[in-house]
Amino acid sequence: MSEPSAKKDDRPIVWFDIDNTLYSASTKISQAMGQRIHAYFLTLGLDDDAASELHHRYYTQYGLALRGLTRHHQIDPIDFDRKCDGSLPLEDMIFPSESLRQLFLDIDRSKFRVWALTNAYRTHAERVLKILNLTDQIDGLVFCDYAEPNFVCKPEPAFYEQALKVANISDPTLCYFIDDNKSNVLAAKQLGWGRCVHFCEHGLESVEGGKKLVINNSDVGSSEIVSVTNLEELRSVWPEVFKQ
Ligand SMILES: [Mg+2]
Known part of the structure; x- marks a missing residue:
């Protein structure tokens, strides 16, 4: 499903979803x-x-x-x-953004690792990161391995568990995570991931095929999930992640 396991590293990981998180859903x-x-x-x-x-x-x-x-x-x-x-x-739909790149550059790498966690296959994930000029800002990629029989994906717990293994991090509380799909965020929260954020743009909701996503309610209350409408808000939601 992804890279061979990373080297042991005690730094917490900031996990970014890719699609509809690193670019706006308004791209359609x-x-x-x-x-x-x-x-x-x-x-x-x-x-x-x-x-x-x-x-x-x-x-x-x-x-x-x-x-x-x-x-x-x-x-x-x-x-x-x-x-x-x-x-x-x-290449005609998304474009690099100076402010997004700056947000990544401002993450304190002495304290945090930055990984991407996507339900896309590797080719799509790498292509998006390249177009957005973020390839060099991502330490590792966990993707959905379509080549694997019975592959798993978000929001299945096994996908997150595999992600921890690949990134070589055993304590889920050391994981920060942002995703535009609320079910994916709730699943991470249920698994004890530390700081989960739902990216929810004003007036835009997770869609596939033009249909609204049905959000599963779970025993993890939505109130525990912080929502942001702009990735810049991460600077105040996760102040410790960014260089002072
Ligand atoms: Mg997404």
């Missing part, structure tokens, strides 16, 4: 992805309505439409990735 990349995924469902022989229904069901049930596809259909996940994420004209 999710919708473009959703259209491609919908087209892929149509190739399974479903009509338009059935494809929409199944796409939405798999997304809400598994956190990723592809997770449902690989469980219930004979499909090649790498082919899926190439046709969906791989065909997105990302």
Whole structure:
């Protein structure tokens, strides 16, 4: 699912989700992805309505439409990735941001590591980081390994547990995490991750295929999750993370 395990390092880790977190959902990349995924469902022989229904069901049930596809259909996940994420004209949709890069540069690296934690496959994740000019700011990438049979993804606990192993960190309280998908944030919180933040842009909610994500309520109250509408707010939410 990701890099070989990192060297032992006692620094806490700041984990960033990538899609719709490092760039705005207003880019409509999710919708473009959703259209491609919908087209892929149509190739399974479903009509338009059935494809929409199944796409939405798999997304809400598994956190990723592809997770449902690989469980219930004979499909090649790498082919899926190439046709969906791989065909997105990302270079025309997202652009590097000086302020975002500065935010990463201002993280105190003597005290913190910075990793990305994504449900995308490696190729998409690396492509986005490169376009955003952040490749050199990420110490490690934990991605969803579509090549692995029965791969796991957020918000499945096993995905977070694997992430800790790969990053070679045993204490989840040393993990900071930000994601635009509230279910993913709640899952991390339930697993004892230290400082979890929901990135929720004004007027924009997590969507895939144009449908609103159903947020699972859990026994971890939403009130324990800090919400930010702009990544700059992390400077005040996590002051210890940034150079003084
Ligand atoms: Mg996201």
